[in-house]
Amino acid sequence: AQSVAQPEDQVNVAEGNPLTVKCTYSVSGNPYLFWYVQYPNRGLQFLLKYITGDNLVKGSYGFEAEFNKSQTSFHLKKPSALVSDSALYFCAVRDDTDSWGKLQFGAGTQVVVTP
Amino acid sequence: GAGVSQTPSNKVTEKGKYVELRCDPISGHTALYWYRQSLGQGPEFLIYFQGTGAADDSGLPNDRFFAVRPEGSVSTLKIQRTERGDSAVYLCASTSAATDTQYFGPGTRLTVL
Numbered sequence: 001a002q003s004v005a006q007p008e009d010q011v012n013v014a015e016g017n018p019l020t021v022k023c024t025y026s027v028s029g030n031p032y033l034f035w036y037v038q039y040p041n042r043g044l045q046f047l048l049k050y051i052t053g054d055n056l057v058k059g060s061y062g063f064e065a066e067f068n069k070s071q072t073s074f075h076l077k078k079p080s081a082l083v084s085d086s087a088l089y090f091c092a093v094r095d096d097t098d099s100w101g102k103l104q105f106g107a108g109t110q111v112v113v114t115p
Numbered sequence: 116g117a118g119v120s121q122t123p124s125n126k127v128t129e130k131g132k133y134v135e136l137r138c139d140p141i142s143g144h145t146a147l148y149w150y151r152q153s154l155g156q157g158p159e160f161l162i163y164f165q166g167t168g169a170a171d172d173s174g175l176p177n178d179r180f181f182a183v184r185p186e187g188s189v190s191t192l193k194i195q196r197t198e199r200g201d202s203a204v205y206l207c208a209s210t211s212a213a214t215d216t217q218y219f220g221p222g223t224r225l226t227v228l
Binding site: 032 | 216
């Protein structure tokens with residue numbers, strides 16, 4: 001079984017400050033990890049993924065995430081947040097033993113960036 | 116190129132009615148997924164297709180829910196005898212062998228009165 005935990009319901013940050021959104025996971029095999037962002041009344045927009053290779057993954061809009069196998073974490077980061085980054089962020093995982101498998105999502109973290 | 120499209124964007128129905136939700140995946144994507152997102156929660160898996168066949172339908176909550184993909188492209192999610200608890204946003208995603216990423220459509224917001 002696979003699971004994802006996003007321990008923070010909401011993260012508040014001032015514009016220009018660094019942003020971190022936390023995610024921990026559990027899978028039986030090796031993880032494929034994803035971050036998606038959702039704006040109001042919109043679908044999920046892909047930000048970045050970790051499949052293999054470098055633990056630091058860079059994605060869209062200046063976001064990056066660091067895979068930490070020992071801590072089973074995949075935290076999303078942005079060095080300098082923008083007001084437009086305010087949205088709902090979802091971490092998702094699937095097991096590499098299931099090539100086409102379903103994604104297991106966390107409950108989401110609401111990011112609020114204040115001017 | 117065109118992304119995943121879903122119709123209708125909103126559907127309001129009465130308890131007990133039948134509804135169909137449509138998903139048009141990215142051209143050439145062989146795998147198609149349906150998820151359901153209830154208010155304040157992350158998306159939950161319902162079913163996925165590889166080509167025309169349902170490869171995993173373990174997320175369908177009960178036999179009122181059914182999905183088809185007869186030609187390996189467009190898919191329809193069908194819900195019979197709708198209940199108020201079916202109210203949610205239904206998301207569709209597609210992917211191909213060339214990518215490990217599922218790309219999502221804008222969703223259909225279903226409201227059962």
